[in-house]
Structure formats: structure tokens, C-alpha cells
Amino acid sequence: MNFDKMKYGQKYFPDVDVRDLYRCVSCGNCRSVCPVFEVGGWESTNTRGRILIARNLYEGAEFEEEIFDSINTCTTCGICAKTCPAGANPPALVEGIRKGLVDMGKMTETQKRISETVDEFGNTLKSEEKRNSWLTSDIQVPKKADVVYFVGCLDSYRYKETALKTYKILNKLGVGLLEDETCCGSPLLRIGFSAEKQTDHNRKQFIRSGTKTVVVGCAGCYNTLKSNFPELEILSVSDFLSKNIEKLKSAGLKKLDITVSFHDPCHYGRDNSIFESPRKIILEICTLKEMKNTKEKSKCCGGGGGVRTGYNDLSIEIAKRRWEDLPKGVNALVTTCPLCVRNMRDSNSNPEIQVLDIIDLIESALE
Numbered sequence: 125m126n127f128d129k130m131k132y133g134q135k136y137f138p139d140v141d142v143r144d145l146y147r148c149v150s151c152g153n154c155r156s157v158c159p160v161f162e163v164g165g166w167e168s169t170n171t172r173g174r175i176l177i178a179r180n181l182y183e184g185a186e187f188e189e190e191i192f193d194s195i196n197t198c199t200t201c202g203i204c205a206k207t208c209p210a211g212a213n214p215p216a217l218v219e220g221i222r223k224g225l226v227d228m229g230k231m232t233e234t235q236k237r238i239s240e241t242v243d244e245f246g247n248t249l250k251s252e253e254k255r256n257s258w259l260t261s262d263i264q265v266p267k268k269a270d271v272v273y274f275v276g277c278l279d280s281y282r283y284k285e286t287a288l289k290t291y292k293i294l295n296k297l298g299v300g301l302l303e304d305e306t307c308c309g310s311p312l313l314r315i316g317f318s319a320e321k322q323t324d325h326n327r328k329q330f331i332r333s334g335t336k337t338v339v340v341g342c343a344g345c346y347n348t349l350k351s352n353f354p355e356l357e358i359l360s361v362s363d364f365l366s367k368n369i370e371k372l373k374s375a376g377l378k379k380l381d382i383t384v385s386f387h388d389p390c391h392y393g394r395d396n397s398i399f400e401s402p403r404k405i406i407l408e409i410c411t412l413k414e415m416k417n418t419k420e421k422s423k424c425c426g427g428g429g430g431v432r433t434g435y436n437d438l439s440i441e442i443a444k445r446r447w448e449d450l451p452k453g454v455n456a457l458v459t460t461c462p463l464c465v466r467n468m469r470d471s472n473s474n475p476e477i478q479v480l481d482i483i484d485l486i487e488s489a490l491e
């Protein structure tokens with residue numbers, strides 16, 4: 125091992141775990157699973173190619189703009205890490221390289237725009253609206269609550285009906301809301317920026333509310349809050365509602381005569397092993413027919429890691445491939461993350477199959 129190169133790398137890429145960089149033995153196993161490679165077909169769009177580029181940068185190779193199309197197209201789906209026989213963690217490596225480059229001022233226009241947007245507006249959608257504008261006047265929000273619903277940017281602004289449906293149910297179970305939630309910081313962290321401002325802001329909000337447990341409706345928020353707030357219990361909406369399933373049944377949850385399939389979001393499933401709670405809820409309501417690749421082997425929707433914003437066509441192509449895993453004879457594809465909802469809806473070519481957030485299914489079963 126060349127220690128001079130290692131010293132060079134750590135100086136510029138302090139967030140890179142050297143073991144990930146040098147564990148890779150270039151076996152190419154990850155070629156069979158990387159969703160970006162499946163669409164792109166070039167070695168540089170594959171995990172192994174990304175690691176080679178990362179290693180070269182780390183060891184002092186001159187930076188060239190073209191490497192962005194390799195380093196920035198990783199969706200951080202994590203399936204390569206589960207498949208790697210050498211135990212490398214490529215998405216963590218990619219994030220460390222992105223961070224080092226950003227710290228050196230090397231970033232794409234898209235990265236810059238996302239960072240400036242979140243910094244200025246507190247959300248990824250450039251919205252100046254109040255974050256809780258979806259809230260209706262008939263709902264009484266408790267001033268202080270041990271358990272709060274963290275809505276996330278997408279449901280706060282793009283899918284307001286999901287936020288309202290979710291909170292109508294959670295509110296009846298005593299869950300509160302933060303007075304002034306801001307972006308969790310996930311979109312920044314995934315593309316190489318820090319999110320201290322957002323984390324500090326939300327920390328003050330959690331303290332003000334007396335929060336002990338956070339219920340989250342987005343897989344990216346879940347992952348980020350879980351690592352930034354180890355002192356709090358972080359639960360997905362499906363975890364929380366599956367724990368309260370008897371209360372939902374008492375509230376009139378009924379069976380629906382439909383068959384659905386379930387898409388596991390990468391950050392809930394592979395990253396945090398949340399596999400059973402959404403399935404438990406679905407099975408209380410209707411018939412579940414599994415997709416071809418599920419749970420640990422679930423394929424990415426293409427939306428994460430900044431890919432939907434930076435490489436829209438690639439992102440939608442990845443989602444189209446995910447549709448190929450849908451079994452025949454289902455009425456809807458259910459998932460639990462708004463980013464997956466968005467990508468699967470935007471790539472859906474069959475109008476007879478709806479893409480639902482699990483909360484849509486629960487709400488229909490409560491009607």
C-alpha cells in the first residue's frame with residue numbers, strides 16, 4: 125500500500141473509508157445488479173467503474189468534468205454492497221467522494237442549484253408556501269407531543285393529499301406536528317453537502333415539542349433522521365401504523381377486493397430492514413402478490429442520490445425497468461416513499477395500474 129497516496133487522499137477526501145476503496149477486487153459481481161449499469165451499459169456507470177474512478181481521484185489523478193457522469197449517477201440504492209463478496213460499501217464511498225469534490229468547489233450546476241434551493245427555501249421544491257399549508261382547520265394539532273409526524277419536502281409540497289391523509293390518521297392516535305419543520309437535509313447529504321443548518325433547526329423543533337418518537341413518511345428522511353438523531357426513536361409510517369393495527373381495525377379498517385404488489389424503497393428496505401410492517405398492513409386490507417425482486421433484492425426506482433434531479437432520463441429509464449418486475453393480475457403498485465411514488469408514477473405506461481402510497485390504501489380501507 126502506498127502511504128503517500130493514502131495521506132493525499134485523506135487530506136482531500138476525509139469522509140472516504142479507505143477500506144471501501146481498496147477492498148474492491150474488481151470481480152465485477154456488482155455489474156449484474158447496478159440499476160444504472162443496466163441502463164447505461166458503460167463500465168463508468170457501473171459500481172466497479174465508479175470505484176476505479178474514486179481510487180484514481182483519491183490517489184491524486186487530475187479531476188475532469190466527465191467523472192461527474194459516473195460519480196453522480198449512483199442512486200445510492202445499496203444493492204451492490206449486499207452483493208459484494210469483498211464487503212465494500214460503494215454508495216458510502218460515492219458519497220465520500222462527492223463530499224470531497226464539493227468541498228474543493230467541484231460540483232455540477234444541478235448540485236449547486238439543489239444546495240442553494242434548500243438553503244434559501246428550506247425545501248427542495250423552491251416553495252415559499254407554509255410547510256403545513258395542507259393542514260385543514262378541522263384538525264386540532266396538540267401543542268406538545270411525545271410523538272410527531274415528520275412530513276418531508278415532497279409530501280409537504282408536491283403530494284399534499286398524502287400528508288393530509290397520513291396526518292388525519294396519525295392525529296387520531298395522538299401524534300403531533302412540528303411547529304416549523306424544515307428539510308431533513310437528505311438531498312444535500314446525498315450529493316456531497318453538509319446539512320448542519322437543517323439538522324440544527326429541526327433539533328430545536330424536536331426539543332420544543334418534547335419529541336421522543338418521530339413518525340416519518342419518506343425513506344430518505346427516515347435514513348437521515350435516524351443517523352442524525354440517535355437520541356430519538358424514528359419510525360416509518362408503516363411501522364407506527366402496523367403497531368397500531370388493532371386501533372385501525374376498531375376504527376373500521378375493512379377488506380378491499382383488490383390485489384396489489386409492493387415496491388420496497390431502498391432506504392427503508394435494504395438500509396433499515398423495514399420489510400414486514402408494510403406487508404402486515406397490506407395483508408390486513410387486501411391480497412398481496414409480490415414483485416419479482418423484493419426485500420433485500422428489491423430493485424431501485426431510480427429516484428435517489430440526486431439522480432432524478434440531475435439525470436432525469438436515466439432515472440425514468442431505471443423506473444421503467446422496475447415495472448418489468450410487476451406480476452400479472454394486480455390492480456395497484458403500493459409503496460411507502462414519495463420519491464418512489466413519483467418515479468413509478470412518472471414511468472408508468474399502464475393507466476389501469478395505479479401507483480399508491482400505502483396511506484392511500486389505508487384510507488380507502490377506512491372509508
Ligand code: SF4
Pocket residue numbers: 147148149150151152153154155171172175204207208209210211212214
Ligand atoms: S462486487 Fe465488490 S469487489 Fe466486485 S467489483 Fe463490485 S465493488 Fe468491487
Ligand code: SF4
Pocket residue numbers: 157158159160161170171174197198199200201202203204205214215
Ligand atoms: S448503490 Fe446502486 S446505483 Fe450506486 S453503484 Fe451501487 S448498485 Fe449502482
